[in-house]
Amino acid sequence: MSKLADIVTEFEASVSADMDDQALKQLRAAYLGRNGAIAAFRSTVDFASLSPEERAALGKELNEATARIEAGIAAAKDKDGPTSNAPAVDFDTTLPPMTSGIGAIHPITAAQMEIEDIFRGMGFRTYNGEEAVTEFKNFDALNIPADHPARDMQDTFWLENGMVLRTHTSSMQNEAMRDFGVPVRAIFPGRCYRNEATDATHENTFYQLEGLYIDEGVTVANLIAVMKELLDQVFGRDVKVRLRPGYFPFVEPGFELDFWTEINGKWRWLELMPCGMVHREVLKHAGVDPDRYSGFAFGLGLTRLAMLKFGVQDARLFNKGSLSFARQFTATL
Amino acid sequence: MKISLNWISDFVDVSGISPEEFGDRITIHTAEVDEIEEQVVETARIAAVRVTDVTKLDLPDRPGLTAVTLETGEGPARTVCGAPNVRAGMIALAAFPGATLSMGKSVESGEIAGHPSEVMLCSAKELGLWDNHEIIVELPTSVAPGTGLADLIQPRDTLLEIDNKSLTHRPDLWGQYGFARELAAILSRDLAPLPVSDALDAAGLPQVDIAVDAPDVVPFFSAAGLRVPQARVAPLTMRHRLGLVSSPSRDILVDVSNYVQFELGQPSHCFDARIVPSLRVDRVGAARQFTSLDDETHEVAAEDLMIFSGDEPVGLAGVIGGANSRIAPDTQDVTLECANFDGTRIRRTAARLGIRTDASQRYEKKLPVAFADQAPGRIFKLLQDAVPETEATAQRTILRRDATEPRRIHVAAGAMTRRAGADIPDAQSQGLLRSIGFGCEDARDGYTVTVPEFRGEADITTWEDLSEEVMRLFGYHNITPEMPGPQIGTPDFNIRIRGQHRARRILSQSYGFAEVKTYGWHSKDWLSKLGFERRHAPLTIVNPRGSDTADMRDTLIPNLLMVANENRRQAQAFRVYEIGKVFWIEAGEKVEFNRLAGLMVNQRKKASARDSFFELRRALEDIAVAANHPGFDAWHIAAEDREGPWQDGSAVALRIGDRTIGTMGVLPQKLVKTCLDAGHAIWFEIDIDEMATDLYPAHQHRADTPFPGSRQDFTFSWPVAEGYSKLHAVLAAYENPLLADWRLTDAFHKPGEAKANYTFYFHVQRPDRTVTSDDIAEFRADLLRYLEERKVESLST
Numbered sequence A: 001m002s003k004l005a006d007i008v009t010e011f012e013a014s015v016s017a018d019m020d021d022q023a024l025k026q027l028r029a030a031y032l033g034r035n036g037a038i039a040a041f042r043s044t045v046d047f048a049s050l051s052p053e054e055r056a057a058l059g060k061e062l063n064e065a066t067a068r069i070e071a072g073i074a075a076a077k078d079k080d081g082p083t084s085n086a087p088a089v090d091f092d093t094t095l096p097p098m099t100s101g102i103g104a105i106h107p108i109t110a111a112q113m114e115i116e117d118i119f120r121g122m123g124f125r126t127y128n129g130e131e132a133v134t135e136f137k138n139f140d141a142l143n144i145p146a147d148h149p150a151r152d153m154q155d156t157f158w159l160e161n162g163m164v165l166r167t168h169t170s171s172m173q174n175e176a177m178r179d180f181g182v183p184v185r186a187i188f189p190g191r192c193y194r195n196e197a198t199d200a201t202h203e204n205t206f207y208q209l210e211g212l213y214i215d216e217g218v219t220v221a222n223l224i225a226v227m228k229e230l231l232d233q234v235f236g237r238d239v240k241v242r243l244r245p246g247y248f249p250f251v252e253p254g255f256e257l258d259f260w261t262e263i264n265g266k267w268r269w270l271e272l273m274p275c276g277m278v279h280r281e282v283l284k285h286a287g288v289d290p291d292r293y294s295g296f297a298f299g300l301g302l303t304r305l306a307m308l309k310f311g312v313q314d315a316r317l318f319n320k321g322s323l324s325f326a327r328q329f330t331a332t333l
Numbered sequence B: 001m002k003i004s005l006n007w008i009s010d011f012v013d014v015s016g017i018s019p020e021e022f023g024d025r026i027t028i029h030t031a032e033v034d035e036i037e038e039q040v041v042e043t044a045r046i047a048a049v050r051v052t053d054v055t056k057l058d059l060p061d062r063p064g065l066t067a068v069t070l071e072t073g074e075g076p077a078r079t080v081c082g083a084p085n086v087r088a089g090m091i092a093l094a095a096f097p098g099a100t101l102s103m104g105k106s107v108e109s110g111e112i113a114g115h116p117s118e119v120m121l122c123s124a125k126e127l128g129l130w131d132n133h134e135i136i137v138e139l140p141t142s143v144a145p146g147t148g149l150a151d152l153i154q155p156r157d158t159l160l161e162i163d164n165k166s167l168t169h170r171p172d173l174w175g176q177y178g179f180a181r182e183l184a185a186i187l188s189r190d191l192a193p194l195p196v197s198d199a200l201d202a203a204g205l206p207q208v209d210i211a212v213d214a215p216d217v218v219p220f221f222s223a224a225g226l227r228v229p230q231a232r233v234a235p236l237t238m239r240h241r242l243g244l245v246s247s248p249s250r251d252i253l254v255d256v257s258n259y260v261q262f263e264l265g266q267p268s269h270c271f272d273a274r275i276v277p278s279l280r281v282d283r284v285g286a287a288r289q290f291t292s293l294d295d296e297t298h299e300v301a302a303e304d305l306m307i308f309s310g311d312e313p314v315g316l317a318g319v320i321g322g323a324n325s326r327i328a329p330d331t332q333d334v335t336l337e338c339a340n341f342d343g344t345r346i347r348r349t350a351a352r353l354g355i356r357t358d359a360s361q362r363y364e365k366k367l368p369v370a371f372a373d374q375a376p377g378r379i380f381k382l383l384q385d386a387v388p389e390t391e392a393t394a395q396r397t398i399l400r401r402d403a404t405e406p407r408r409i410h411v412a413a414g415a416m417t418r419r420a421g422a423d424i425p426d427a428q429s430q431g432l433l434r435s436i437g438f439g440c441e442d443a444r445d446g447y448t449v450t451v452p453e454f455r456g457e458a459d460i461t462t463w464e465d466l467s468e469e470v471m472r473l474f475g476y477h478n479i480t481p482e483m484p485g486p487q488i489g490t491p492d493f494n495i496r497i498r499g500q501h502r503a504r505r506i507l508s509q510s511y512g513f514a515e516v517k518t519y520g521w522h523s524k525d526w527l528s529k530l531g532f533e534r535r536h537a538p539l540t541i542v543n544p545r546g547s548d549t550a551d552m553r554d555t556l557i558p559n560l561l562m563v564a565n566e567n568r569r570q571a572q573a574f575r576v577y578e579i580g581k582v583f584w585i586e587a588g589e590k591v592e593f594n595r596l597a598g599l600m601v602n603q604r605k606k607a608s609a610r611d612s613f614f615e616l617r618r619a620l621e622d623i624a625v626a627a628n629h630p631g632f633d634a635w636h637i638a639a640e641d642r643e644g645p646w647q648d649g650s651a652v653a654l655r656i657g658d659r660t661i662g663t664m665g666v667l668p669q670k671l672v673k674t675c676l677d678a679g680h681a682i683w684f685e686i687d688i689d690e691m692a693t694d695l696y697p698a699h700q701h702r703a704d705t706p707f708p709g710s711r712q713d714f715t716f717s718w719p720v721a722e723g724y725s726k727l728h729a730v731l732a733a734y735e736n737p738l739l740a741d742w743r744l745t746d747a748f749h750k751p752g753e754a755k756a757n758y759t760f761y762f763h764v765q766r767p768d769r770t771v772t773s774d775d776i777a778e779f780r781a782d783l784l785r786y787l788e789e790r791k792v793e794s795l796s797t
Helices: A003-012 A022-034 A037-043 A051-075 A107-121 A169-180 A220-235 A282-287 A300-309 A314-321 B021-030 B174-187 B235-242 B252-263 B343-353 B358-364 B369-386 B415-420 B426-437 B463-474 B493-510 B524-530 B555-566 B609-626 B669-675 B722-733 B773-789
Strands: A186-191 A207-216 A239-244 A251-263 A266-278 A294-301 B001-002 B033-040 B045-057 B065-069 B075-082 B091-095 B110-111 B115-117 B156-162 B209-211 B220-227 B269-272 B278-282 B288-291 B298-299 B307-309 B313-314 B335-342 B391-400 B407-412 B439-443 B447-452 B573-586 B589-602 B633-636 B652-656 B659-666 B680-686 B709-717 B739-748 B757-764
Touching: A003 A022, A003 A037, A003 A051, A022 A037, A022 A107, A037 A051, A107 A186, A107 A207, A107 A220, A107 A300, A107 B115, A107 B493, A169 A186, A169 A282, A169 A294, A169 B021, A186 A239, A186 B447, A207 A314, A220 A251, A220 A266, A220 A294, A220 B739, A239 B021, A251 A294, A251 B463, A266 A282, A294 A300, A300 A314, B001 B174, B001 B235, B001 B313, B021 B156, B021 B174, B021 B463, B045 B075, B065 B307, B174 B252, B174 B426, B209 B391, B220 B278, B220 B369, B252 B269, B252 B358, B252 B369, B269 B313, B269 B573, B278 B335, B288 B313, B298 B343, B307 B463, B335 B369, B335 B573, B343 B358, B369 B391, B391 B633, B407 B415, B415 B463, B415 B709, B426 B439, B426 B447, B426 B463, B493 B573, B493 B609, B524 B555, B524 B669, B555 B573, B555 B589, B555 B669, B555 B680, B589 B609, B589 B633, B589 B669, B609 B659, B609 B680, B633 B722, B669 B680, B709 B773, B722 B757, B757 B773
Parallel strands: B075 B115, B209 B278
Antiparallel strands: A186 A207, A207 A294, A239 A251, A251 A266, A266 A294, B001 B156, B033 B156, B045 B065, B045 B091, B065 B075, B110 B115, B220 B335, B220 B391, B269 B335, B278 B307, B288 B298, B307 B313, B407 B447, B439 B447, B573 B589, B589 B680, B633 B652, B652 B659, B659 B680, B709 B757, B739 B757
16 A cells, blocks of 8 residues: 555655645645546456455555645645645635624713613613693693793794794703603603704704603702712712802703813813702692602703713804714714 | 093002902802003103183284293193193193103104294193093193192093993993992991082072973982082093093083993983073874984984974983083083983883994993982082082982882891801891891891892892892802702603704714704895795794895705805705704694705716615614604605795605605705706705604514414515505505515616516414425415405416
8 A cells, every 4th residue: 555655655745835836736736636646546446355344444544644644735835834824715814894884872862771771770761752832831730921032033933823833952951750650750851942043052953861850859969969879970070069049940950060170281170060949830830749758850951961971162063964074983883 | 432540440449459359259149340551651750731821823824823921839830731621720631741642652852833832731631630632631721830730630540441240230330330339248347428519409509390291110209409600610530530430521511421321320411501591301102303412313203202492402311411401511500400300211212223332331220219319419528529619400300100119028047048058047147237237136036138229120139139239249159059960760752853863973973964053034035046835824034134035944945045045055966964954824824843854966867866865765764763763754745735945756755654754855956956966956854853753762572483484475466656655555454364574675667667676575373383385375365365356466376
């Protein structure tokens, strides 16, 4: 059987990494082809005369010899490395995918998703809301007097059917208390409208996220804690907050919530959201006993938060549908 | 509104506290301080002088220039002056050589037009006192020449600019005195009472003839008569303070009226009594013109409130006086009007006419009636202090609509602690309330609080209103945050919002879509460019931003096509979607719900619309599956049911079961031309909330049977015009216990042919034993019979 070993030795002496594909093809034919050295060797063997054990042993040797020749040719083809690391494919696997590009989620949505997650952790449900609402829901139910300037044409979009485009997500308070009953912890994200001229910080279409928490014995201390927890989560640090007096007809007392932050390299208080203890008239309008229940509400400006969080300077960009803007906010959520 | 710490210090000791600390304390306890401004008036080498002689120079190129001789207190001096009000005998302010004026200009002696100019007679603006550069400052004759400017005013002051929005509910804070009261409470210092005179209420004087013909909007109206001798000016301190808080000084009568407006917050008006001996207030009654004292003419409406003298309008109530009755330099007898008008009435008039004055701004806040009662006494006191000869000539006459009863509110024991979540004992609460003028007395189960009459009517009505007063003075920063107790149970998921978020993730993360938001209305102009006619009655805005954008959108597609149009040069291929509301009116009722719509744009001419279509179809299929549906069936839309020009023969209705959830299709070439440069766009719009189901469904596991089944392939020929989904529905309705699973594996349609071939795979299996050839034959025969009955042509046997 040393004849087979000789063939392999002879092959290994003649194969070389310098050979081009054509030469390797010819070499392969000379050894493994129909008239090659291996086939010639096989034709010299009388298999019928061999015992089964001998036949098996010879078969194994033939396979090994063939494999060594195949491997030698493959190694010569692969100029850069040993045969065992040869790639299984002949295309460039370092290319990026080019099927559909990278998608994006609107920054307002991204902010909303995050706040929803944070509040869910604190036991708040998320509630849907309508954008075209009755005057009652937007104003009366919130203790906003009939002659309040907010109801004027220059502030509110009135609809021909007598409704209004909601000017704040507070329009959901009444419905939420009626639908869920009390106690209730809920947030209502959504689009709001105000009839005003637009500039970099004013938009007639903007986004808020209202929060409402009604239970027995809810305190101002609770409100501060929940607001602080929200901001700690959003900004990923121990955020310093403060309340100061603010006036909104649907809360009493009403507050402006500021947080301590760095703006252009300088630390200062920044006004972030109005909030307050829900006014007894608002509770009464929703059929809730104000002498038994108390609670707080807050109106987080999603547009404002997205501007802060994503460094957007112009509120009008959010509704513009500009691709160059939208594509910056890759879908990481 | 600006507050001056010097002015405040007339009533409360403000020493020992930095301006920044004032700003912080007022912000956290009362109202937001926007800005702190240090004001300094240069006083060195500026002093009072008496003008002793004025000689006209009659220079042709500089008419009006005069040579002036002065008494400085240290001898005579000469100068040249062009001010129209320079006259012999007046006391003026002069800058001596070496003085620096407000704009940084330094004064030197020299010559003007050949005449010596040893000092400079100054205007208020040159000295930085108030905004007037027309005339030189005139001082009361009681001021001795040589008196330094530093002794006539308070040269240094700190102004705090308060955010007006934070004062909307606090009419008591629209004057310096209100803030003095707050600061006294915040600093725990004493508050001095506002000095007033009761001379106008003296008995024995004649009364002023007044009438209120619109009592519903005039809760309080008063007038008094007084006489101030001619040749008078207000004290320089007063005029300087007015200048600092924004009102330039004029005549003493106007100055004092303004001063009280800025000090107490109450507007008033001085009429020349020769023209206005009596007053009547009423609605205008019929639209007419009115010329205000700034000589502007306004179109006033019937409902506007006007002050008349006889039938002559002399003042637009609460807004501005009339040109016909203003104070003249020779006015001595004055009718002093001081009233309380309905805030809303004044706001509407001022807003419509576009004249927001210091007065209207205050009335809008619903001033307390008490201020109108208090102001005349303060005005008279200030006039008398400035000009001792001032006298009352007519007794103050008052027409008051309502009797005033002090408001009393009961506060339950411990209420403040329970509200705050911090320990604020009742005694401390009462102390805080007393510090800002509230009365407190113990009562059963708590205490009773009397609301002072200077607090606005709407401001304090309930114990919760009092809780704000207590807590803000206590300091919100002294309340320790405390998380609410744990609730029982987890809140429900909002399946609609979660469903929307899942759809977003699929489109944005897996299919390269960018989410956009567009306005809630349509542009009529754009709709007509698209050739879109609404099918629904629109929900329409009465007062839209533009006449083009009155109708709320009833589909998201047009706005997305506009996005595509505006972005077509940004990228050749892009994908956008929006989740937002659509609205319309149906049977008189508003319809409003969420839609998800999108566009897949490829402007490369050779790009395959087919590939795009089925990639999008795949994406929508993913959304359906994520919402726990097996997928959509696509059905042709009959021509009469198409909803917009983007729906042509390619448009399909996407159904789940027998519900149509949305539509999709290839944008017709006509619209491609309108919106894009070239290529194609695939659009879709679905009622996303209609898909909401269980977020975490419990799919039932089907155990594998150990008995092998058999795969059976069939090919059917079916009219293309009928649509695949119809064939699918026929197959879906087929029932056979041997059928374990089936699906479409191939479709072939030769363009132009009426029929297409669809190949299906059917898996035949039994739970109890291996299927036999008999089972298979039986199944095939049964299926083919079923299909034949339903006119489905099989190419398999």
